[in-house]
Amino acid sequence: MSALSLRDLNKSFGGNAVLNGVSLDVEAGEFIALVGPSGCGKSTLLRILAGLDHADSGEIFVAGKDMSAVAAADRNIAMVFQSYALYPHLTAGQNIAVPLAMKRLSRTQRLPLVGSALPGQKEIRAGISRDVREMATVLKIDHLLDRKPGQMSGGQRQRVALARAMVRRPSIFLMDEPLSNLDANLRVHARGEIVELHRRAGVPTLYVTHDQAEALSMADRVAVMIGGSLLQLAAPEAIYNDPAHIEVARFVGQPR
Numbered sequence: 001m002s003a004l005s006l007r008d009l010n011k012s013f014g015g016n017a018v019l020n021g022v023s024l025d026v027e028a029g030e031f032i033a034l035v036g037p038s039g040c041g042k043s044t045l046l047r048i049l050a051g052l053d054h055a056d057s058g059e060i061f062v063a064g065k066d067m068s069a070v071a072a073a074d075r076n077i078a079m080v081f082q083s084y085a086l087y088p089h090l091t092a093g094q095n096i097a098v099p100l101a102m103k104r105l106s107r108t109q110r111l112p113l114v115g116s117a118l119p120g121q122k123e124i125r126a127g128i129s130r131d132v133r134e135m136a137t138v139l140k141i142d143h144l145l146d147r148k149p150g151q152m153s154g155g156q157r158q159r160v161a162l163a164r165a166m167v168r169r170p171s172i173f174l175m176d177e178p179l180s181n182l183d184a185n186l187r188v189h190a191r192g193e194i195v196e197l198h199r200r201a202g203v204p205t206l207y208v209t210h211d212q213a214e215a216l217s218m219a220d221r222v223a224v225m226i227g228g229s230l231l232q233l234a235a236p237e238a239i240y241n242d243p244a245h246i247e248v249a250r251f252v253g254q255p256r
């Protein structure tokens with residue numbers, strides 16, 4: 001059974017077909033890079049998987065379970081965006097704690113996120129705090145936990161966003177161009193860190209990028225999407241040495 005299975009997903013916006021029968025399997029522990037030109041439907045696909053939007057037709061299975069009736073919050077699919085979307089008024093530690101608080105505390109128990117606990121909440125809060133510190137250590141951001149996003153660099157914010165996504169141990173990890181706001185040096189460094197994190201955590205990952213060097217250096221397999229259709233899914237070297245389609249050849253043949 002695949003960790004994630006997409007079956008014939010279709011999506012249109014106002015009569016424009018954006019996804020045309022996309023089918024894809026992500027296996028346990030696998031890192032797949034999804035590449036393709038701007039506007040080909042990559043972000044739309046990820047948003048549908050995360051439950052932030054709905055397909056017009058098709059099916060999504062996570063470890064064999066049909067997600068069609070499962071709300072976004074219950075899918076246990078984590079997503080990191082290009083913009084990171086951290087809460088500006090919360091510290092890094094509080095940002096990382098949010099998904100755990102949502103999962104472990106009831107609505108009325110969630111506030112304040114950190115600090116004076118309601119009666120009976122001490123142990124849950126201590127557990128949350130311990131998990132936040134553990135994840136911070138993995139991502140080497142222990143020293144940033146009391147800072148707000150405005151007091152951090154782009155690279156630091158990116159790590160906090162990764163920590164927040166990973167802390168609830170998702171069954172699938174989706175990343176939508178998570179490095180595109182970083183400068184070139186940081187980007188190369190961050191690639192290695194994400195791959196390392198993937199090796200340690202083993203969470204099946206679908207990683208969207210328009211940067212072919214990223215796809216080539218990070219992924220077990222590369223999926224090429226052109227105009228809403230998945231044209232090839234293969235090991236990086238197979239995509240580059242033996243493109244299955246003229247449009248794939250055109251896309252990977254572009255100067256990098």
Ligand code: ADP
Pocket residue numbers: 013014018036037038039040041042043044045
């Ligand atoms: P990519 O991430 O590959 O650059 P997107 O998935 O963002 O592509 O967009 C695919 C196409 O769908 C684009 O033509 C975009 O304009 C269109 N699109 C995306 N979201 C919406 C929306 N909410 N409403 C209308 N059109 C949209």
Ligand code: MG
Pocket residue numbers: 042043044176
């Ligand atoms: Mg996009």
